[in-house]
Amino acid sequence: MSVLVVGVNHRTAPLDLLERIALDAQGVAKAVSGLVALDSVREAVVLSTCNRTEVYAVAELFHQGFDDIQHFLATTAGVDLETINSHTYAEHDDAAAHHLFSVAAGLDSMVLGEGEVLGQVRDAWEIAQAEGAARSSLNLLFRHCLETGKRARTETDIARGTASMSHAAVEMAVDHLGSLDNVSVAVVGAGVMGEGIAVALHGHGARRMTVLNRTEEHGRSIADRVDGTVQTLAALNHVLVESDLIITCTGAQEPIITTDMARPATSPDRPTLIIDIAVPRDVHHEVAQLSDVTVLNLDDVQRWAARGREARTSSVEAVRAIISEELDRYAIASSAMQAAPLISALRSHFDSVRRDELDR
Incomplete structure (x- = not known):
């Protein structure tokens, strides 16, 4: 095995x-x-x-x-x-x-x-x-x-520091937009990543936030935590028009934001930033060709996050030592688990021999 x-x-x-x-x-x-x-x-x-x-x-x-x-x-x-x-x-x-x-x-x-x-x-x-x-x-x-x-x-x-995809995405948004105090933000997806993004946005000053999810109930707990509002994905078209920043991270298998949906949200007076960290991508690749829309994806987030990597590399050796210790503990536990049936069989055998001897 x-x-x-x-x-x-x-x-x-x-x-x-x-x-x-x-x-x-x-x-x-x-x-x-x-x-x-x-x-x-x-x-x-x-x-x-x-x-x-x-x-x-x-x-x-x-x-x-x-x-x-x-x-x-x-x-x-x-x-x-x-x-x-x-x-x-x-x-x-x-x-x-x-x-x-x-x-x-x-x-x-x-x-x-x-x-x-x-x-x-x-x-x-x-x-x-x-x-x-x-x-x-x-x-x-x-x-x-x-x-x-x-x-x-x-x-x-x-x-x-920046030790998550969600925080890296939010830092990119701040770098592009400056203060988030008066920015209208939409977080699309209410999973673990979406929650991390919403919390990070709130921590950076975002106070006009909408959380969108397939079901309103699942997104409500996140929206309440960041003093935001909640909508279902059925409201996505409307929310796109109202938002300056959209960060999307659903588990959809097909793009949920198309060019036809994004085009009404474009305006020279109000450029839109979309950060798509979903896999598969939530934003159709042609959306990036629209005027006054900037689309950043997972590759962009990776490049951004790499800038802060050096600050955490000093801990790598300490983490490797922990991994080594836990691997040793796992090996001991695994050996004991594999030996357990044999030990049990031997005990049963010796008990049987002992009973036979006592019955003589």
Whole structure:
């Protein structure tokens, strides 16, 4: 039995492939159910964020599991196997655990030390548990990886400063617009990223904020937290016209802002800034060609975030030491778990022998 990870991320694949392979929560649930239905896969967790889509699995045989997961990724992205092969990476056993722990600690993120990924890892694990796809082996692995991520952020300065995609996006907005005090802002999407963006905007002085979400109920708690208003996506056309700044981060599989929707919002007297950090992209690429509209995407946010990376690199070695400690603890716990059935069988055998001797 092998624990393995197979995936693509912002370092190995272009944005258009990341968009095609990205899964929302419903897609992740369907994916893990499909993976564990394969003969080669015993357990599975799928982590899909704006930066990566990774499959963590327990496989009977590494090579068969790897091949099956490669086919799964190719099918998900709608591309041929050769394309997937040129962009994926794979690790197994100790190296797979090390990779996951590094992800949870923020060392493998587009923004070094970002905090959002830890919640995304937890969500992925919980979905797999709900689908019955994560059992003893992956449950142990993910418990230890979450502990690693928590320690990295509480015991080091890895998360200090601009350590999230949401904060990087908001800092870009401030750089373009200056003060946000009198700026009309729309946050489209009320997930973890949307909440982080709304809070960061509020912290930078934004007081005229609308939170849009597919359901009003889910967006209300965020809007209340930042003294904003809430609307459903049905009001998006109207909100675009009224907004100076739009930051969008939904899990939609198709663009939700088209040129026809954005054109009425354009005005030489009131230029519009749109920051799209969704994967797949929420804003159709042709919107950027409109006059008086500036569209920034995930690549722009990555370049911006890289400017503050140096301030957190001094904590990397301390985080690596934490990862090493937690890997040792995981290895001990994993060995104990694997030995448990043998120990139980030996105890049963010796108890049986003892009873036979006493009965003589």
